[in-house]
Amino acid sequence: xxxVSQHPSWVICKSGTSVKIECRSLDFQATTxxxxxxxxxxxxxxxxxxxxxxxxxYEQGVEKDKFLINHASLTxxxxxxTSAHPEDSSFYICSARDGLAGVTDTQYFGPGTRLTVL
Amino acid sequence: AQSVAQPEDQVNVAExxxxxxxxxxxxxxxxxxxxxxxxxxxxxQFLLKYITGDNLxxxxxxxxxxxxxxxxxxxxxxxxxxxSDSALYFCAVRDLEYGNKxxxxxxxxxxxKS
Numbered sequence: 001x002x003x004v005s006q007h008p009s010w011v012i013c014k015s016g017t018s019v020k021i022e023c024r025s026l027d028f029q030a031t032t033x034x035x036x037x038x039x040x041x042x043x044x045x046x047x048x049x050x051x052x053x054x055x056x057x058y059e060q061g062v063e064k065d066k067f068l069i070n071h072a073s074l075t076x077x078x079x080x081x082t083s084a085h086p087e088d089s090s091f092y093i094c095s096a097r098d099g100l101a102g103v104t105d106t107q108y109f110g111p112g113t114r115l116t117v118l
Numbered sequence: 119a120q121s122v123a124q125p126e127d128q129v130n131v132a133e134x135x136x137x138x139x140x141x142x143x144x145x146x147x148x149x150x151x152x153x154x155x156x157x158x159x160x161x162x163q164f165l166l167k168y169i170t171g172d173n174l175x176x177x178x179x180x181x182x183x184x185x186x187x188x189x190x191x192x193x194x195x196x197x198x199x200x201x202s203d204s205a206l207y208f209c210a211v212r213d214l215e216y217g218n219k220x221x222x223x224x225x226x227x228x229x230x231k232s
Contacts, residue, residue: 006161034219043208043222044162093161104150104169107220109161 003027004096006110013084014118021079021113023094029074030096034107035067038091050077084117091115120145120213124223131199133232139194141209141223150212151192152220153183155205162208168192179203199230 003026013019023033031052036044048069049057056069066088068080077096081088095109121144131137143149150169154162166177173185183194192209209223 002164004161043224046219049219091159095162104167106152106164106167108164109154111161112159114159 002098002106002108004094004108004110006092006094006113008113009111010114010116012116012118015085016083019081019084019115021081021092021094021115023077023079023096023110025075025096025108028096028098030077030098031074032097033071033077034095034097035069035077035079036093036095038093038112040091044093047079081115084115086117089115089117120211120221122209122211122221122223124207124209124226126226127224128227128229130229130231133201133230134198137196137199137203137228137230139207139209139226139228141192141194142190143192143209143211144190145211145213147213149185149190149192151183151185152210152212153177153181153192153194154208154210156208156225157205165194199228201230201232204228204230 005024007022033050035047037047038044046059047062050069050071052071052074058064071077091112093112095107097105097107123142152167153165156162165181166175168175168185176182181196185192206225206227208225210220212220
């Protein structure tokens with residue numbers, strides 16, 4: 001149980017295009033999902049918290065107009081990187097919490113999406 | 119402010135030997151502690167968590183961790199390492215005062231040699 005999937009697993013795009021990444025909780029409902037970014041050999045950087053049916057909460061320094069997040073259902077959140085540039089190339093990981101945002105909930109992570117912008 | 123420290127960038131251990139990956143934390147309230155493992159080009163896999171109760175927590179793949187409040191530590195351990203345990207390990211803490219978000223350590227690379 002508690003499986004989170006991401007699609008696509010990798011994507012290569014041209015500079016200026018937009019890329020959408022999907023995150024799904026396969027066997028549980030997730031009122032809260034998270035989007036992280038990870039640079040090589042570094043820890044995870046939280047980008048935003050995605051709440052079902054409401055606007056995402058972005059961390060300081062993350063451009064909300066650049067990284068559009070939609071959490072339309074209890075099992076799906078999407079991250080759209082708009083007008084992507086080479087500096088947006090990174091490993092993007094989503095996670096979902098298995099409870100109702102309680103402090104003891106476990107976060108389960110997706111396998112990640114490798115974005116390369118040429 | 120809450121923080122997590124993993125003092126070792128890399129830990130090397132021979133197969134069959136016990137392993138320890140260190141983690142210390144700093145939070146203002148009660149700590150809720152987690153260990154995750156990441157294999158190359160993959161997401162994080164949950165290993166175990168400490169919420170309350172017994173200080174020794176048992177998790178997946180034979181791993182366990184010991185919560186030590188006085189030393190503010192939550193070291194990950196395994197009695198006998200496997201080559202397949204080689205991966206990147208992250209310690210994380212959740213703090214109520216930080217909006218229930220997870221704060222991750224920098225990660226420790228574990229290399230198990232046969």
